[in-house]
Amino acid sequence: MSGNIRLSLDEIKIGHENALDLFYSGIKSSETRRTMDGNLKRFLLDACADIFSGDYRERAGQFAEMAKDDQEKATSLVLAYARKLRERTMLDKSNPAYLNPSTLPNKIKAVKKFLDMNGLGLGWKRVYVTFPDEDNIHKGRGYTRQELQKMLEYSRSIETDFIILASSSGGFRSGAWNGQRWENVFPIYEINGTYKVEVEKDDSANVVCAGMVIYKGTPDEYISLISLEAWKKLEEYKKIWTERMKRPPTGSDYLVLARYVKPTPITDLAIRRRIWVLLLRTGLRNPLTEGHRRHQVPVTNGFRRYWDRIMMENGKKRGTLSALVIKERLMGHTGVVTTDKNYFWTDILDLVPEYLDAMPELVVGEEMRLRHKLEIEKREKEKLAASNNEKEQALQRLAELEAKVRRMEKYQPK
Secondary structure, X not given: OOOOOOOOHHHHOOOHHHHHHHHHHOOOOHHHHHHHHHHHHXXXXXXXXXXXXXXXHHHHHHHHHHHHHOHHHHHHHHHHHHHHHHHHHOOOOOOOOOOXXXXXXXXXXXXXXXXXXXXXXXXXXXXXXXXXXXXXXXXOOOOOHHHHHHHHHHOOOHHHHHHHHHHXXXXXXXXXXXXXXXXHEEEEEEEOOEEEOOOOOOOOOEEEEEEEEEOOOOOOOEEEEEOHXXXXXXXXXXXXXXXXXXXXXXXXXXXXXXXXXXXEEOOHHHHHHHHHHHXXXXXXXXXXXXXXXXXXXXXXXXXXXXXXXXXXXXXXXXXXXXXXXXXXXXXXXXOOOOXXXXXXXXXXXXXXXXXXXXXXXXXXXXXXXXXXXXXXXXXXXXXXXXXXXXXXXXXXXXXXXXXXXXXXXXXXXX
């Protein structure tokens, strides 16, 4: 059999019946796929109910056919949709049909992604100019430490405790939990001021925090750091996991399970529902008042905002650009500027000192926060004592050298 590859014209034909599959193939994150798929459905099934016919897949094919055969007509269709959406952004906020201007681009983004993945282009500049100014973007906030403490107090499962502690100290999005496995979470050790991921059995090492691989196997993969508090909670959860499954977890096992009888991994949607119920139980989530369409703290993104605020304050305290770059890197962002990833590449261990500096403020439990602060003060005193000792030794060596020089001068022949 020859090793050469030969393609036929039939193999490179892309039928419009596959238009939806091409759209899905360009989306790696399950959460992004869920959102974009919903927005595309609303466009094709609802907005274009009188224009296309058939089921969702058939309508997608017809829209792709239109964009191929008559670009102007397809552009006019999307323009009309954008204008209708804009009209909803001008309604009173108490109106059930009101649409926040900040969400309009995302609804159009799904349509553009569909056409891009099918190799079809439109006059997008004409569409973009119809977008309203985002002058009423939701001004939300993250959770406070007291709110997180209350959530842990009312939590009824150790895996929920771990989700809260890891999310608030790791700053990652809720989609990071999808398909998360045990092998993706690992301790980070400190040995004589050096940080390591792997240590020898004889090494006198202390776990200082942990790493967590986010979106493994996708182009968006990166490593976040979670607190020692979260790592200790994971060790407690591991015992429960082992008892329920009658065996310790392997690296390929799913980290958090929704069901144990038939092992099923938890999804970000299930986590959002779980946190929502917990917020209702604690009394932290009250019904919306008139004129408000969103709660002040997003259900799961509130953890990320808590992390971002603390890391931002720590970066300002240090007063260095590198601290802000590291914060962005730990969030999975490229960096403060677009060239950061190219010119400020860092290994995860290089980020540990910056993270440990902020970790006492990220820790939720008061007892552990106090313990961390005392540990930091202890290390600072040890460093100061070591520095003073080095200075004393240097002064002693200098005095000895001066005495030696004087003796040499005394006995040197004249």
